[in-house]
Amino acid sequence: MIQPAETVKLFNKQPEQQYVAGQVIFEEGQQGETLFGILQGEIELWVNGKVVETLFAGDVFGEGALVQPDRTRASTAIAKTDCLLAIMDQARFLFAVQQTPMFALEVLKSYSDRLRRMKHNI
Numbered sequence: 001m002i003q004p005a006e007t008v009k010l011f012n013k014q015p016e017q018q019y020v021a022g023q024v025i026f027e028e029g030q031q032g033e034t035l036f037g038i039l040q041g042e043i044e045l046w047v048n049g050k051v052v053e054t055l056f057a058g059d060v061f062g063e064g065a066l067v068q069p070d071r072t073r074a075s076t077a078i079a080k081t082d083c084l085l086a087i088m089d090q091a092r093f094l095f096a097v098q099q100t101p102m103f104a105l106e107v108l109k110s111y112s113d114r115l116r117r118m119k120h121n122i
Contacts, residue, residue, distance in 0.1 A: 016086050019079040025062075028076045032065025034087045041083030046076040052121075053114060054080060060110055066090045 016039060019025060026032060028047065036043075043055045052075065055061055065071050088096070097104040 016084050019083045019085065021079055021081050023079045025077040025079065025085070026073050028073055030073045031071050032062055032073045033071070034089050035060055035062040035066055035093060036077070037086040037088070039084040039086055041085075042080040043083060044078050044080045046078060047074070052118060055114075060107060063093070063107060063111065066093050 019041075025036065025043065037060045038055060038057050040057055042057075043059075043061060044051045045053045045055065045061065061077060062073070064074050097107075
């Protein structure tokens with residue numbers, strides 16, 4: 001089965017974006033227009049000044065801003081290492097979900113896995 005980040009790359013009409021270690025990708029509370037798929041590297045998600053999770057190649061993040069009515073980011077995403085990210089806007093996300101149901105299931109699984117890990121850390 002293809003990883004969600006690879007599906008983002010397939011449906012992406014924009015070039016991949018590179019981030020260097022320490023670079024902020026987005027900040028908590030900002031309006032979000034895209035989700036990201038990690039093609040290379042690691043991303044840390046921060047909430048209230050604390051790292052709550054580290055994501056790796058194959059993971060997607062930022063999808064919450066595409067499905068929440070207020071479109072705000074719930075965390076700050078910072079490149080832990082140099083990264084290569086694929087980007088998907090809401091129109092392409094909805095198209096991918098409609099045309100590739102397994103993508104939708106993989107995004108849900110990714111989100112569920114992250115939530116489970118966070119619950120175990122409480």
